[in-house]
Amino acid sequence: MQELQVIFSGVAQGCIYGLIALGFVLIYKATETVSFAQGELMMLGAFCGLACVNWLGLPFWLAIPSSMLAMAIMGWLIERAVIRPVLGQPAFSIVMLTIGIGYVARGLITMIPDIGTETHTLQVPYKDTSFDLGGVVIGATQVVVVTATALLSLVLYVVFRYSRVGIAMQASSQNQLAAYYMGIPVQKLNGLVWALAAAVAAIAGLLLAPITFVHANMGFIGLKAFPAAVVGGFGSLPGAIVGGVIIGVVEALSGFWLPEGFKDIAAYIVVLLMLVLKPNGLFGENLRKKV
Amino acid sequence: MMNDILLSAQNLSVRFGGVLAVNNVSFDVQRGEVFTLIGPNGAGKTTVFNLISRIYTPTSGQILYDGQVLTDVPPHAVANLGIARTFQNIELFEHATVLQNLLIGRHTHRKTSLWSEMFFTAKTRAAEIEAREKVEQVIELLDLQHHRESMVAGLPYGVRKVVELARALCTEPKLLLLDEPSSGLNVEETEDMAFWISDIKNVLGITVLMVEHDMTLVSKVSDRVLAMAQGMELATGTPAQVQSDPGVIEAYLGTVDDVSSLRRENAKESA
Amino acid sequence: MTTDGIVLKLSNVESAYGPIKAIRGVSLQVKQGEIATVLGSNGAGKTTILKTISGIIDPRKGSIEFKGEDITARDPSLIVQRGLMHVPEGREVFPLLSIRDNLLMGAYTRQDRDGVARDMEAVFNYFPILRERSAQDAGLLSGGQQQMLAISRALMANPDLILLDEPSLGLSPKLTKEIFEIVVRINRERGTTILLVEQNANMALNASDYGYVLENGRIVMEDTCANLREKEDIKEFYLGMKEEGVRADRRWKKKKNWR
Amino acid sequence: MRFIFKTDYDQDIRLAKHGGHVFWYSLLLAFLVAAPWLIEEYWLAQLTFVLIYSVVGLGLMLLAGFTGLFSIGHAAFLGVGAYTEAVLAARGWPFPVSLAMAAGLSAAVGAVVGLPALRVKGIYLGIATLSFGFIVEEGLARWESVTGGNAGMHVKGIQMFGWEANTSESFYMVCLVVTVLSTLAVLNLLRSSTGRAFVAIRDSEISAQSMGIHLARYKTLSFMISAALAGMGGALYAHKLQFISPDQFNILQSVDLLLMVVIGGLGSIHGAFLGAIFLITMPQLISLGKDYLPAAIGQAPGLQAVVYGAVLIAFVMFEPMGLYGRWLKVRTWFQLFPFYRKGMFKRQKSFQKSDRLK
Amino acid sequence: QQQGVSKTEITIGTIQDLSGPLAGYGKAVRNGMLLRIDEANEQGGVNGRKLKLITEDSGYDPKRAVLAAQKLVNQDKIFIMAGHIGTAQNNAAMPVQFEKKVVNFLPVTAAREMYEPLSKFKYALFATYFDQMRAAVPALVKEKKSSKVCAIYQDDEFGLEVLRGAEAGLKAINMDFAEKTSYKRGATDFSSQVARMKSAGCEMVVLGTIIRETVGTIAEARKTGFNPVFIGSSAAYTDLIHKLGGKAMDGMYATMTVPHPYLDEASNPIRFWANKYKTKFNEDPTVFSVYGYVILDTFIQAAQKTGPNLTSDSFIATMDKLTVPSDIFGSPEGKFTPTQHLGSNKSRLSQIQDGKWKIVSDYYKLD
Numbered sequence A: 001m002q003e004l005q006v007i008f009s010g011v012a013q014g015c016i017y018g019l020i021a022l023g024f025v026l027i028y029k030a031t032e033t034v035s036f037a038q039g040e041l042m043m044l045g046a047f048c049g050l051a052c053v054n055w056l057g058l059p060f061w062l063a064i065p066s067s068m069l070a071m072a073i074m075g076w077l078i079e080r081a082v083i084r085p086v087l088g089q090p091a092f093s094i095v096m097l098t099i100g101i102g103y104v105a106r107g108l109i110t111m112i113p114d115i116g117t118e119t120h121t122l123q124v125p126y127k128d129t130s131f132d133l134g135g136v137v138i139g140a141t142q143v144v145v146v147t148a149t150a151l152l153s154l155v156l157y158v159v160f161r162y163s164r165v166g167i168a169m170q171a172s173s174q175n176q177l178a179a180y181y182m183g184i185p186v187q188k189l190n191g192l193v194w195a196l197a198a199a200v201a202a203i204a205g206l207l208l209a210p211i212t213f214v215h216a217n218m219g220f221i222g223l224k225a226f227p228a229a230v231v232g233g234f235g236s237l238p239g240a241i242v243g244g245v246i247i248g249v250v251e252a253l254s255g256f257w258l259p260e261g262f263k264d265i266a267a268y269i270v271v272l273l274m275l276v277l278k279p280n281g282l283f284g285e286n287l288r289k290k291v
Numbered sequence B: 001m002m003n004d005i006l007l008s009a010q011n012l013s014v015r016f017g018g019v020l021a022v023n024n025v026s027f028d029v030q031r032g033e034v035f036t037l038i039g040p041n042g043a044g045k046t047t048v049f050n051l052i053s054r055i056y057t058p059t060s061g062q063i064l065y066d067g068q069v070l071t072d073v074p075p076h077a078v079a080n081l082g083i084a085r086t087f088q089n090i091e092l093f094e095h096a097t098v099l100q101n102l103l104i105g106r107h108t109h110r111k112t113s114l115w116s117e118m119f120f121t122a123k124t125r126a127a128e129i130e131a132r133e134k135v136e137q138v139i140e141l142l143d144l145q146h147h148r149e150s151m152v153a154g155l156p157y158g159v160r161k162v163v164e165l166a167r168a169l170c171t172e173p174k175l176l177l178l179d180e181p182s183s184g185l186n187v188e189e190t191e192d193m194a195f196w197i198s199d200i201k202n203v204l205g206i207t208v209l210m211v212e213h214d215m216t217l218v219s220k221v222s223d224r225v226l227a228m229a230q231g232m233e234l235a236t237g238t239p240a241q242v243q244s245d246p247g248v249i250e251a252y253l254g255t256v257d258d259v260s261s262l263r264r265e266n267a268k269e270s271a
Numbered sequence C: 001m002t003t004d005g006i007v008l009k010l011s012n013v014e015s016a017y018g019p020i021k022a023i024r025g026v027s028l029q030v031k032q033g034e035i036a037t038v039l040g041s042n043g044a045g046k047t048t049i050l051k052t053i054s055g056i057i058d059p060r061k062g063s064i065e066f067k068g069e070d071i072t073a074r075d076p077s078l079i080v081q082r083g084l085m086h087v088p089e090g091r092e093v094f095p096l097l098s099i100r101d102n103l104l105m106g107a108y109t110r111q112d113r114d115g116v117a118r119d120m121e122a123v124f125n126y127f128p129i130l131r132e133r134s135a136q137d138a139g140l141l142s143g144g145q146q147q148m149l150a151i152s153r154a155l156m157a158n159p160d161l162i163l164l165d166e167p168s169l170g171l172s173p174k175l176t177k178e179i180f181e182i183v184v185r186i187n188r189e190r191g192t193t194i195l196l197v198e199q200n201a202n203m204a205l206n207a208s209d210y211g212y213v214l215e216n217g218r219i220v221m222e223d224t225c226a227n228l229r230e231k232e233d234i235k236e237f238y239l240g241m242k243e244e245g246v247r248a249d250r251r252w253k254k255k256k257n258w259r
Numbered sequence D: 001m002r003f004i005f006k007t008d009y010d011q012d013i014r015l016a017k018h019g020g021h022v023f024w025y026s027l028l029l030a031f032l033v034a035a036p037w038l039i040e041e042y043w044l045a046q047l048t049f050v051l052i053y054s055v056v057g058l059g060l061m062l063l064a065g066f067t068g069l070f071s072i073g074h075a076a077f078l079g080v081g082a083y084t085e086a087v088l089a090a091r092g093w094p095f096p097v098s099l100a101m102a103a104g105l106s107a108a109v110g111a112v113v114g115l116p117a118l119r120v121k122g123i124y125l126g127i128a129t130l131s132f133g134f135i136v137e138e139g140l141a142r143w144e145s146v147t148g149g150n151a152g153m154h155v156k157g158i159q160m161f162g163w164e165a166n167t168s169e170s171f172y173m174v175c176l177v178v179t180v181l182s183t184l185a186v187l188n189l190l191r192s193s194t195g196r197a198f199v200a201i202r203d204s205e206i207s208a209q210s211m212g213i214h215l216a217r218y219k220t221l222s223f224m225i226s227a228a229l230a231g232m233g234g235a236l237y238a239h240k241l242q243f244i245s246p247d248q249f250n251i252l253q254s255v256d257l258l259l260m261v262v263i264g265g266l267g268s269i270h271g272a273f274l275g276a277i278f279l280i281t282m283p284q285l286i287s288l289g290k291d292y293l294p295a296a297i298g299q300a301p302g303l304q305a306v307v308y309g310a311v312l313i314a315f316v317m318f319e320p321m322g323l324y325g326r327w328l329k330v331r332t333w334f335q336l337f338p339f340y341r342k343g344m345f346k347r348q349k350s351f352q353k354s355d356r357l358k
Numbered sequence E: 001q002q003q004g005v006s007k008t009e010i011t012i013g014t015i016q017d018l019s020g021p022l023a024g025y026g027k028a029v030r031n032g033m034l035l036r037i038d039e040a041n042e043q044g045g046v047n048g049r050k051l052k053l054i055t056e057d058s059g060y061d062p063k064r065a066v067l068a069a070q071k072l073v074n075q076d077k078i079f080i081m082a083g084h085i086g087t088a089q090n091n092a093a094m095p096v097q098f099e100k101k102v103v104n105f106l107p108v109t110a111a112r113e114m115y116e117p118l119s120k121f122k123y124a125l126f127a128t129y130f131d132q133m134r135a136a137v138p139a140l141v142k143e144k145k146s147s148k149v150c151a152i153y154q155d156d157e158f159g160l161e162v163l164r165g166a167e168a169g170l171k172a173i174n175m176d177f178a179e180k181t182s183y184k185r186g187a188t189d190f191s192s193q194v195a196r197m198k199s200a201g202c203e204m205v206v207l208g209t210i211i212r213e214t215v216g217t218i219a220e221a222r223k224t225g226f227n228p229v230f231i232g233s234s235a236a237y238t239d240l241i242h243k244l245g246g247k248a249m250d251g252m253y254a255t256m257t258v259p260h261p262y263l264d265e266a267s268n269p270i271r272f273w274a275n276k277y278k279t280k281f282n283e284d285p286t287v288f289s290v291y292g293y294v295i296l297d298t299f300i301q302a303a304q305k306t307g308p309n310l311t312s313d314s315f316i317a318t319m320d321k322l323t324v325p326s327d328i329f330g331s332p333e334g335k336f337t338p339t340q341h342l343g344s345n346k347s348r349l350s351q352i353q354d355g356k357w358k359i360v361s362d363y364y365k366l367d
């Protein structure tokens, strides 16, 4: 029974990793950069939600779309201001940029007097609800996380797989030059991707807020999302979720069964094993160049 | 001479998912000859090259090189056996100069140890100078003096093709695999290429296995030609024999009349 | 269309890679419905001209007009929307997209689904192998097959002007002929204007109406193709026609005399 | 412009290509040697840190800049070196020996990390090294009997054969010697066949392989050398800080190291040094500068992170080639002086090409 | 010539975390210090010398703490380092200070290394985590008659100190932990740890946790119907616990040395102080503001006593016989001797009742 409880908590936690990983994969798939700012975007999203609920007094259900919108605009602005000018530079430059963006975001939030250095709670209507399924207690927060993650990844999967814009985003990441030749508005799509990633981050932030509270350093959870994305295969959206859940469950079970210390590095051990067994992750593309 | 076989492919097949890229192909390359593979696009010529340089492993069949079974050799060791190649799409070290590219070609002849390199001992210095001398010979041969210090990334397509050939030559191979050496070269440059290939064969004594679409070049330099189509052998023989083979004409060369007819009619119509 | 029937006009265009000037003051014109060709040896700057036209490189000087509109240094996607498509040197396919998706990307700027489906059918008929492999990743195609895909992708855009950079690169002799037939056919049937860069000068001169000769980044000669074919230098250096025996054992090169 | 007429292959091989090089580098070295008498103690301490980070930077530059393998867990090697040195120094081993051990042990760990590198690349490798970094950090924290766990451990001063480097001047000298020697070793490596093999792997694995380069061996070698240098840096770091704890070798440290080489300029040895100067002086400059700002901003928490991030962003945006790239432009400008043309350094449109297939 | 002391000024340095995980605390400590400095300067300073505070940011990173210490000691020439935050940070910075005879004065960390081993330059004021737990845990165990005590602790020096203290306290009453479980700093998910303690049947849980982890652990436990007695250290004694955790936190115990200054505090002087702070910084004071204030208050007392000839040596001489009386906050009396550089090892217990900390015990006596 205890195990079942632990496993479920692991799944829920894993979905959070997956949700952040979704943001990574999104940006990776569309621009082939790894955004180290995703965790910070999530943090900004959570603060947005906080502003909506606690200070503007909006109901939670309205706060979700408003923060998503606000963050989408923010994502687009970030892209416009700092990413676009260096678009086309090697992916690594942009990775560095995202690290810088992360620093600035964290620093700016910290600088807000009276708010930035504090930890806040986001009041959500379902916070204290939980369901007792014959001994296994499932919090509504967890149910919401799992459901939202599943829906979101499905939507994004369909967009990338079947829509023209989705395919064009992938095309630009694989060969930017050719994308220009085809008349794909690479820059605009790039803006769109960042907006989308920021909106996803906002959702992640809002869902995470009741669990970990809102504070300037909440973005560090993103470090656990990297292993999730890698285990699933970095280019794969469903992979992000599956990877997240695997990591979450392994982590929870090793915290329960194994000696001290294993829980914290379980995620990383899983990654290393994965890379040895299946270097491109569970759902990763086969990346061999034909000469 | 007849039995001096350098490379022998025996019943090679390779399958990628549903595609049988090479289907039971056998051929022998004699020491000191220029052997050419021709065939329509997607016939499996490059795949044969990739099998020889061990990028792919055959589904069945084997390759013998100098009496040794090549299929067990790890990919990086192929060069040590004296096999060098060029690539159809040019695979140079883009962020290095031509000279550095060619020096990398000397890797198989490396004699120095890590420690002696770290302290740059006299031995290393001597080895460096020796490598450089060899490289300069190749530069001389292929007329690359102008481009010695240029970054590869900025070179025109045709020059890169030559650099790639030069890099392969720097390994001082016994067998040279050339994948479409003349693509992207104009007539004049193709002629130079023909001279170089003959020199490589006659002066340097290197055996050449080549894939090529330019039939003028093929006829000029090859001793024997193997035509492939859809992974299978179509015909083998001298260039002239193969070129007159009806199967080859049908699948590869096409009928003789050319586009100009189309064009002139058109011009007349509009006139 | 402009009244004088000139689709593309380059005036005194100069482009450079960092400090290296690749083309120096190139002016050329392509008329509506014609096939024009640019000949030139390795590194003459042919590719650079095409890249400059399609907005991949910003020129240092000069201007480019397409259908009467100034497109100098505009965003490439905008230029494609105006109806100009470029088949780049070196294929540049999207390696991890299926062939079908690659073709769809060619038609990215188009809105008419029916037309796209029709064109897809047409290119599948030109190159049946593409239909056969349509679900395969483009990166796994053979070199020549990728070249077919690159050309087909451009056709999918149904453009007014196609820039073709060495379309015959890596194609079998038979396919080379077919490609030129297709080019001519498209030019004739759809009225598509074509600017062609090709090492196979024989083919290029036969298929084209008007030709330019580029050396060291400068246009050194221009004329109708019929006239060009008759010029001695062209014959010798680009068509490879020379008295037998002269070149065969001569190891030095005769210098081109128009430099 | 300077034209050099070459009459000898040795001229290309030599480290100093012309008299100018000889002059300027001798001057630099003379300054560095005389520094303890020339500059204040505070700045000498900064300079010492710069030297230490340069050694680490050299290693990472070799790995990331020349072999194309990005490690986001490099602090782990720093940590292994630091702890090895701390433990051995406590047992009274002479410094040269313990330093060699620190380098050797780091290299051994590097070889282990190199293993996944044989099969994965790009972001996968990044995450593999990141994971490894976490595991090493945890290991250092858990192996309490040796490392003292999270409580950290104090590090004794440098001692060798009866001599002790117990002043900041003498410690600086030790760092200078280690730095100069490592730099020479790396430069030598890069101008010989191993270095070229690294570059080859960076640019095209397939063709490196076809040139007979054993990918697995050279990638592992690159990891090992890089780790060894990081280990030596770690050893010096341990002595400099005199107190080490596992969380000093965490992901943030790794990211800092990576930033250092990128800001310095990937693929250049100068870059490692310029990056180290940047990494050390930047926070100092911020804290020197903040007293001049209005208190509401200057004293606000988080300012440092904002400025740090902003500078980083500005760098990538305006000088993607790093400090070294900027330096090259400045130098060219001077060399060409009256003939400098506008637009000469104008950035060309450039296009990202997928690294996924290499 | 003593560094950091001029005719008109005494320069005090402090290193806080202003951008890292403890930025909230760092800021509060600094504000508390500034408040006391302003008070002192308004009254003409210390023996005619004005006080000046220079703050550096370590971001909770030991390396940056060393760099900051170097700047403060060698560049800004501070007289004293006061209230430096963080255990590892202090450990890393102290050698730099001691080289220049700069005293490490009452750091904001309750680790034993802040006064042990004895050094001329180390002084600490408040009871360590070790002593806090050593005293409070057995007392609470007796009171609640718990038979199974467990611990969850942060896997670092802080958490271990709490654990060791509780362990020592339990040993004194012949008990041991039924279950120990840890988490890594920054963790957000405690479900497996809680499940583990639940299946061990714990009746009391010692929390080696700080803020969010405290709230996370208790919330997770309450959710799964696991309701032992929770007791934390002074690190968990902050108003954030009940602000963040809400009702679920009621009933939790924590040890403490100085009380949280609620703005509507019953005690008059504390309320007055808290409102003064609020007016000055436009922020509610926290217990860390009190630390900052008390630290500088103690410094001022000592400097005043030392007299006009203020040098490191004379200051240390004063410190070694200083007695700090209890102040408005009711903090325990501090007493320093040449061999005892910890001012006080006394702490008491507080419990959250109706969303507020209430003091529920007297100072525990420790031998």
Ligand SMILES: Nc1ncnc2c1ncn2[C@@H]1O[C@H](COP(=O)(O)OP(=O)(O)OP(=O)(O)O)[C@@H](O)[C@H]1O
Binding pocket: A290, B016, B017, B019, B020, B021, B039, B040, B041, B042, B043, B044, B045, B046, B047, B048, B088, C140, C141, C142, C143, C144, C145, C170
């Ligand atoms: N790794 C692979 N996976 C799947 N199919 C492959 C792979 N490599 C080659 N093929 C297929 O095998 C066939 C032969 O390819 P190959 O590259 O050998 O052709 P080729 O004869 O060199 O043609 P070209 O003249 O166009 O270069 C092609 O149909 C190609 O799509």
Ligand SMILES: Nc1ncnc2c1ncn2[C@@H]1O[C@H](COP(=O)(O)OP(=O)(O)OP(=O)(O)O)[C@@H](O)[C@H]1O
Binding pocket: B153, B154, B155, B156, B157, B158, B159, B184, C017, C020, C021, C022, C040, C041, C042, C043, C044, C045, C046, C047, C048, C049, C089
């Ligand atoms: N990326 C680049 N960086 C620097 N110089 C370049 C770059 N690309 C081309 N060049 C230079 O510009 C000149 C023109 O190159 P371009 O590619 O246009 O020639 P081309 O006529 O297309 O040649 P080819 O027939 O080989 O394709 C060449 O001298 C070349 O060295």
Ligand SMILES: [Mg+2]
Binding pocket: B045, B046, B047, B088, C142, C143, C144
């Ligand atoms: Mg091929």
Ligand SMILES: [Mg+2]
Binding pocket: B157, C046, C047, C048, C089
């Ligand atoms: Mg070209």
